[in-house]
Amino acid sequence: xxxxxxxxxxxxxxxxxxxxxxLLYWFRxxxxxxxxxxxxxxxxxQLYIFGHVLSLSPLPRRKFSGNIFTNAFALLRLFMxxxxxAAKVQLEWNGDTMEAICADDGFFRFEWKPTVILPPGWHxxxxxxLDTKRPDAVGKGLIFIPDEYHxxxxxxxxxxxxxxxxxNLPKRLHVLFTENAHxxxxxxxxxxxxxxxxxxxxxxxxxxxxxxxxxxxxYDYIVEFINKNELPQGIYLLGQIKQFSxxxxxxxxxxxxxxxxxxxxLHAFPHQPFxxxxxxSQMDPDIYSSVIEHFPGAIKAVYLRHIxxxxxxxxxxxxxxxxxxxxxxxxxEHSRDAIExxxxxxxxxxxSA
Numbered sequence: 001x002x003x004x005x006x007x008x009x010x011x012x013x014x015x016x017x018x019x020x021x022x023l024l025y026w027f028r029x030x031x032x033x034x035x036x037x038x039x040x041x042x043x044x045x046q047l048y049i050f051g052h053v054l055s056l057s058p059l060p061r062r063k064f065s066g067n068i069f070t071n072a073f074a075l076l077r078l079f080m081x082x083x084x085x086a087a088k089v090q091l092e093w094n095g096d097t098m099e100a101i102c103a104d105d106g107f108f109r110f111e112w113k114p115t116v117i118l119p120p121g122w123h124x125x126x127x128x129x130l131d132t133k134r135p136d137a138v139g140k141g142l143i144f145i146p147d148e149y150h151x152x153x154x155x156x157x158x159x160x161x162x163x164x165x166x167x168n169l170p171k172r173l174h175v176l177f178t179e180n181a182h183x184x185x186x187x188x189x190x191x192x193x194x195x196x197x198x199x200x201x202x203x204x205x206x207x208x209x210x211x212x213x214x215x216x217x218x219y220d221y222i223v224e225f226i227n228k229n230e231l232p233q234g235i236y237l238l239g240q241i242k243q244f245s246x247x248x249x250x251x252x253x254x255x256x257x258x259x260x261x262x263x264x265x266l267h268a269f270p271h272q273p274f275x276x277x278x279x280x281s282q283m284d285p286d287i288y289s290s291v292i293e294h295f296p297g298a299i300k301a302v303y304l305r306h307i308x309x310x311x312x313x314x315x316x317x318x319x320x321x322x323x324x325x326x327x328x329x330x331x332x333e334h335s336r337d338a339i340e341x342x343x344x345x346x347x348x349x350x351x352s353a
Contacts, residue, residue, distance in 0.1 A: 035139030056082035064182040120147040155277040157212040181224035189335030198232035208234030279305040
């Protein structure tokens with residue numbers, strides 16, 4: 001028979017608590033509730049902001065090493081998440097208070113009508129977690145109000161400007177696991193094309209919406225890549241967040257949800273002309289054709305990068321159909337051809353190019 005002092009349980013708990021804390025720190029993880037707020041968008045009538053509440057999430061990456069093992073571990077960490085389902089969050093905006101409850105995957109969304117008309121540009125916003133145990137869990141983000149006198153761009157990410165091998169899962173995973181946001185490469189000339197599309201003659205930038213089947217786990221990764229390569233800042237609409245057990249299915253979200261995300265953008269800006277940018281590795285030609293069919297007059301031009309040989313014949317038929325409908329569609333292999341096309345149809349002025 002063993003006699004235990006009352007302090008044994010406390011010591012044991014303290015030991016395991018410290019062990020857990022040390023392991024989390026070593027893995028660069030935190031089990032403190034986090035409100036991840038992404039860039040939102042809006043107009044004079046409606047504003048939209050969204051994010052996740054996570055009870056386990058990776059800490060931001062501090063160094064970008066060329067070491068394969070470091071990169072692989074950093075990628076794995078992005079999927080070490082635990083969503084907080086049914087968590088309640090609160091948004092305060094110009095004296096108004098709104099609440100939302102997270103879905104099963106921790107996702108929340110606010111949609112509201114502003115009482116004050118906002119000027120075009122970026123506007124700060126905060127969302128806090130309504131949890132008495134974690135009163136300091138606050139997410140900070142920005143809402144973008146475009147100038148409706150300019151066109152906006154909706155761009156895919158993987159294999160549109162970021163070399164990703166999306167149509168080949170082993171190759172995609174190899175690049176994700178062995179490279180990082182600083183070592184990954186954009187296609188030659190694509191940065192210049194996007195910068196020219198983003199520049200307006202009067203100095204007001206044309207907005208970019210980055211819509212992808214890549215999951216929200218890769219948000220910081222994608223933002224870091226875009227910042228590093230000086231691509232236009234924008235709003236991101238990604239695929240459903242995945243947990244660690246689903247990592248081998250990265251990028252395999254339903255493409256129908258991508259169509260719906262584009263539809264939401266077009267509904268939000270009914271008077272704004274749009275330029276669509278994608279590639280032929282997956283479903284972009286079909287999705288963009290459907291967008292054109294459902295929103296006649298909303299699309300100003302379409303750009304499709306050719307990277308997948310076996311898709312070329314079928315995609316060319318869709319390109320011909322889009323052009324026949326009176327919408328300029330450029331199916332190209334190199335971004336210099338896309339730039340020339342943009343100059344030809346007046347998206348890029350000769351002065352800015």
